[in-house]
Amino acid sequence: MxxxxxxxxxxxxxxxxxxxxxxxxxxxxxxxxxxxxxxxxxxxxxxxxxxxxxxxxxxxxxxxxxxxxxxxxxxxxxxxxxxxxxxxxxxxxxxxxxxxxxxxxxxxxxxxxxxxxxxxxxxxxxxxxxxxxxxxxxxxxxxGRRVSFERQEAVTIKAAELMGKIHDALEENGYVGHDLERFLVRLLFCMFADDTGIFQPKDIFLQLVENDTFEDGSNVGRVINELFEVLDTPEDRRQSSLSGELSQFPYVNGRLFRENLRTPIFDARMREHLLDACRHDWSAVSPAIFGSLFQSVMDAKERRAKGAHYTSEENILKVIGPLFLDDLREELEGLKARKTAKDKLLLEFQARLSRMRFLDPACGCGNFLVIAYREVRRLELECLQELYGDQRIDAELMTRVTVDQFYGIEYEEFPAMIAEVAMWMADHIANNEINEAFRLNYARIPLTGGATIRHGDALEVDWNEVLPAGQCSYVMGNPPFIGQSYQSKVQREQMSRVIDADSGRAGSLDYVSAWFLTAGAYIQNNHRIRIAFVATNSITQGEQVAQLWPLLFDRYGLEIAFAHRTFSWGSEARGKAQVHVVIIGLTHRDFEPSEKRLFSYPDIKRDPVESRHGALTAYLFDAMRANQHLVVRDTRKPISAPKAMRMGSKIVDGGHLIFEPGEREDFLQAEPEARQHMVPLVGSYEYINGTIRWILSLDSVPPSKLRSMSHVVERLKKVTEFRKSSKKAATRKLGDFPTRFEVATIPGDSFLVFPEVSSERRDYVPIGWLEPPTIPSNLVQTFVDATLYDFAILTSRAHMAWLSHIGGRLKSDYRYSIGLVYNTFPWPESSDVQREKIEQLAQAVLDARATHPTSSLADLYDPDTMPANLRKAHKALDAAVDSLYRRAPFNSDRDRVEHLFGLYEKLVNPLSGAAKANQRTRRRVARKVRK
The missing domain is CATH 3.90.1570 (tt1808, chain A)
Incomplete structure (x- = not known):
């Protein structure tokens, strides 16, 4: 009772x-x-x-x-x-x-x-x-109802570790596959129920294992399977001779315990593992984070990472807060403050909560669904408290929000099972909060209904079959990222189909893009649906922007309603995984909010600063309404720069012509005649760190001279073999010319180099001149006949801002692309006097570097060790270059790139309304509202 x-x-x-x-x-x-x-x-x-x-x-x-x-x-x-x-x-x-x-x-x-x-x-x-x-x-x-949130992380991780021991022991004994997964999910529910009041009295499951199983473990599997049958049988249909211990257990729900499982065989050690898990404090386990940890028990390697892939509650709230929760909270506070018709409006608010439907099409173990459900239930509880105060209520009649309103799609069966059980756990915790508020003892037993979790591939399943778009309110989640080069053949085919079935091409888009596009198609049947996904920041910078966003903007009529700019997405677990992500919230333009919320991170590992805007671009900065859909496209020729930039030499030799310093000396001892043909090879790493490699430059060497150097000839044979074995026809053809490079950039005069890849920690990408004979590799971009003025503009804060916002990334490092960054960058106009001043300031930067002759560029441009005189010289140059663009100083890099973006539009679309409107007339709301 x-x-x-x-x-x-x-x-x-x-x-x-x-x-x-x-x-x-x-x-x-x-x-x-x-x-x-x-x-x-x-x-x-x-x-x-x-x-x-x-x-x-x-x-x-x-x-x-x-x-x-x-x-x-x-x-x-x-x-x-x-x-x-x-x-x-x-x-x-x-x-x-x-x-x-x-x-x-x-x-x-x-x-x-x-x-x-x-x-x-x-x-x-x-x-x-x-x-x-x-x-x-x-x-x-x-x-068994008190839940501690203060130590959830440690308790939850420990719970997963205990379950991992049970899993490993059963697996070693040959109990594997679906039966093992289902058995563990049921154990999870029983232990949670034992500590949180679903089973009463408390600890009856623990006592069943302690008292009714043999110490050698021989009957553990049979006793537990018998319990599963009991939990699947209503009390009035149970056998009259059922033991007293088993008869205490309530009827739970056939959906969880309906299927018959093979009986697992335990031994004494396995029984102790089970008892250890039963004795754990499951009342403090968070269903929001346990699911992903529990999933990790199925893979020992994953388990050693201690939940590196589960998502922190803080980060989930960054998605669902601006998606729906903040608005609902604000509305509820307004209703509570009303003097008239309050009760009626509160009941209508609660009814609307109960009509909302939520879909996570990449739900994993259900952590987004769990947190969203918890928060909606808390809104309902607050609503009920405002309506009824300290009165005793009938919780079963008064609560209207249920787990039935939540839907998910998950590729793997085991996490799909976990998600379903995690939602029941979350439901019980929410019921306990009702109990504490109104002094009740309400529990939803037997479990009725439940979250709908479809086991399937979200890019193959019709989302309307899971939840018809006409009934859906919100789509949310954290889909898989997977860069283009890491996608399987099936995934690439899916991408092509989602993007354009006719073209059969998916470009270089990350896998997560398919969820954005599928969601865009889904909401065409209901323009009121709002969307929010976590994504790699690569979809808001670099070449992916031009491939993805025109489809979202133009094909599906979507607009960005809110966004979190790049920040570090990590878990709260041990062995934290860190990746740089963005969060994008989308609405159909028929229902877009008048103000767009933007969360920026001065420090990507700390709290954001929020600002409000009239419109946001795909690059996640402020835009005029007229140019919010504009994207920067890779172009073969500069649209503003005075000269062309060229990539360095692409060798394609399998490493057979390239030598580290020690290898060079060994080779020249055996082949001294090759010394005059051995020249420095410099890429991004070598240039920044002051190191050097060497390469044989042989294209102009006469055949008779080559034949006299047997070790060189041997190297050329290996180059030929390497090229001939390539899958690319052009590379196989190049095999007939082993002394040539695929791309030969061999400057005869001093030349400016721009590293293709540089750490995002640096305020400035280190650039400068090199002298021949030096061969730049394809990991640097080259600029022949560059002046001090060219150097000044390219090393300026303005150009760095363009690179960081428009350019792509290699992991999190800046990636400098000629077509996307250099060729699209709007150069400023300047007078002769201004140019002379700029060149003087550029020389001051070089002079400041020269005062530290023993330091590499890596030393000089590390933000922690950058010399004061160099930083001061750069600051002066930045201010002077900024003044070429406008009189008013820029407040931030985002301010700079917003201005540059307007200039870019003038260059590519001079007749557009945005180009005619001076940027000073832009309507923008840029107030900071909170950190």
Whole structure:
């Protein structure tokens, strides 16, 4: 029988009246606590023992008056004795309690005075026996309902580790596949139910394993499978001869326990693993993060990473907050402040919550769905509290938000199972919050309905079959990223189909793009749906922008409603995985908000700063309404620069013509005639770090000279073999000319080099001149006949801002592309006087470098070690270049690139309305509203 708090309080008052004269410890303690447990409908003997023997630190024996493993320790005294001393005695007993059975609460009592200590929080509650009924909810842990969020991470990780041991042992014994996955999911539910009040009394599953299974483990699988059958059978249909232990368990739901599983075979060691897991405090486990950790138990390598792939709650809230939660919270606060028609509007608000439908088409273990459900239930709870105050309500009738409103698609079967169970766990926790608020004892048992989790490939499944678009409110999640070069053949085919079935090409888009495009197609049947996905930041910079965003903007009529600019997305687990991501919120333009929210990260690992804008570009910065759809496209010729830039030499030799310094000396000892043909080879790494490699430059060497160098000829043969084995026809053809490079850039005069790849930590990509004979590799871009003015513009903050926002990335490092960055960059106009000043400031930068002759460019441009004189010289140059673009100084790189973006539009579309409108007239809301 489930007792409500009103009935429990009534029983507590009767208990206090019956025992108001008790005072003698030895004679009355056991009867006293047997009756105390009955207040909560718990048979004391089923959960706790008297006079538990423990060994103290001085090796003496002690006896705990009453001990409930993992829950409660009671030290009882006769009336009038000091409870402080009794508490000290109880704390001493803890040293003799096994770590897996450490209690969270200590109660010291002399019948009339009570002192309840929470060891986890340090909070202490003192009251008199007569007031027990007033404080009875402090003992909600006896019903298994208290959830600690302060230590969820550690407790949840430990839970996954314990489950991992069970998994490994069963797998080693040949219990594998679907049966193993389903068996573990059921164990998860049973242990959570045992500690959170779904099963009553608390710990009956633990007691079943402890008391009804043999120590050698031989009957564990049979007993647990028998329990699964019981949990699948309504009470009125169970066999009359069912054992008393099993008959205590409630009917749960056939959907979870319906399928018959093979009986797993346990041994003594495996039984102990199971008992360790059962003794764990599952009431503190977070269903939001446990799922991904639990999934990791299926792969030992993943498990060693300690949940590197689960998503932190903080990051999930960054998605669902601006997607729907912030607006709903603001609306609820407004309703609570109303003076008229408040109740009616609150009921309408609750009804609307119950009509919302949520879809995560890459749901994994359901963490986005769990957090979204929890937050919507909390909004409903707040609504109910405003409506009914302290009145007792019928929770089953009054609560309307259910897990049935949540839908997911997951590629793998096991995480799909976990997601379904995690939602039931979240539902029970939400019900417990209702219980605490209204002093109820409500539980949704048997489980009815549940989240709809489709096991399937989200790019093959019709989302309308899972949740018709006409019923959907929000689409959200964290789809798989997978760069183009890492996609499987099937994934590339999917990308081609999603992007353009006719072209059969997917470009260089990351896999996550397919979810954006599929969502865009999905909402064509319901323009009110709002979308928010986590994505790699590569879809908002570089060449992917021009491939993806015109489809979203033009084909599907989408607009960016909110966005988080690049930040570090990590988990809260041990072995944290860090990746740079963005969050994009989209709406159909028929329902786009007037103000767009933008969250920027001055430090990608810290909190964002929010600003509001009239429109946002695909690059996630402010835009005029007229140019918000503009994207920067790779072009073969400069649209503004005075000269062309050229990539360095592309060797394609398999490394046979290239030498490290030590290799060079060894080779020249064997082939001294090759020395005059060995020249420095410089790429990004060599240039920045001041190192050098060498290459044989042989294209102009006469054949007779080549034949006289046998070791060189041997190298050329290997180059030919390497090229002939290529899959590319052009490379195989080049095999006939082993002395040639695929792209030969061999400057005869000094030339400026721009590293193709440079760390994002640097404020400036180090650029400068090299002298022949030097061969630049294809990892640097080259600029022949460059002037100091050219150097000044390319090393300026303006150009760095364009690179960081428009250019692509290699992992998180800047990637400098001629076609996308250099050729599209809007150069400023300048007078002769201005050019002369700029060149002087550019020379000051070079002079500042020269004052540190022993330092490499890596040393000079590391933000932590950059010399003050060099930084000062760059700052002066930046200000001068900025002044060429406009008189007012720029506030940030984003400010610079927004201005440059307007100039770019003038260059590529001189007749556009945006080009005619001076940037000074742009309508922009750029106020900071909070960090």
């Amino acid at each position: 489930r007792l409500g708090w009103d009935e429990i309080a009534r029983r507590a008052k009767a208990f206090s009246e019956e025992w108001q004269g008790a005072h003698y410890e030895k004679g009355e303690t056991q009867s006293f606590y047997n009756d105390f447990f009955e207040i909560f409908g718990i048979k004391r003997r089923t959960v706790a023992v008297y006079e538990q023997r423990v060994k103290l630190l001085d090796n003496k024996q002690g006896f705990i008056d009453l001990f409930w493993p993992r829950t409660l320790l009671i030290e009882q005294k006769s009336a009038g004795l000091k409870l402080g001393r009794a508490q000290g005695q109880a704390l001493d007993y803890l040293h003799g309690v096994h770590p897996t059975e450490q209690p969270r609460w200590i109660l010291t009592c002399d019948f009339q005075r009570w002192d309840l200590l929470d060891l986890e929080t340090g909070k202490e509650l003192k009251f008199a026996l007569a007031d027990l009924y007033k404080h009875v909810t402090a003992f909600d842990f006896m019903l």
